[in-house]
Amino acid sequence: MELAIILSIVNVAVISVPLIIWLFRDCTLDFELTAETFFRLIDQGESLFAYGAIVPEGAAAKITDVTLRLVKIDDATKSYPLKVLAYGTRERSFGTSAEHYFYTRSPVHYLPVDQVYRPVWHCVLETYASAIEIEFREWENYLLGLKTKHADAPADDEDLKRKVEQEVEARRSSLISAVMDKVQLERGFIALRRRSTTHHAAAR
Helix, strand or coil, X not given: CHHHHHHHHHHHHHHHHXXXXXXXXXXXXXXXXXXXXXXXXXXXXXXXXXXXXXXXXXXXXXXXXXXXXXXXXXXXXXXXXXXEEEEEEEECCCCCCCEEEEEECCCCEEECCCCCECEEEEEEEHHHHHHHHHHHHHHHHHHHHHHHHCCCXXXXXXXXXXXXXXXXXXXXXHHHHHHHCCCCCCCCXXXXXXXXXXXXXXXX
């Protein structure tokens, strides 16, 4: 029994030593933003879909935070703070282009050594994002209320149809004006910059 215990301890020590050495290897994170970034104005606000390419070299890595911001760089310097809503990647689809797959709202991600990770970050311009979202929620509530109000109306009432169409169009124009008044991005040259917080495998 004593011999078996001694052998077990030796085995653990032999296995653990190379693991400890591997954990404390230096890690260099090769991190680049790519040119595929695009912009959309949606119900969540002014949305930016940013792409990156990350390769941990020398050891595995753990990303704990990612911060992105837009900076206007042509005439006057102006910074647009971004809030990351979702973290994802690109998945192979049936078509010729990959599709977005946003699988978490947490920035924490573990990266295996010497493997390319291609993240996609769904961001919004933070300052007026909530105000734009409120405008869209009010629009949706208006449409639902209109549907409920006229649920029992005759299907062949052409006068009512025209009246409702005019009302909806007027409300839609009001929505567009209200949202565009809250858009921050301006014409010009804008740079996307990033900052990441990483720990290599020896952090824990």
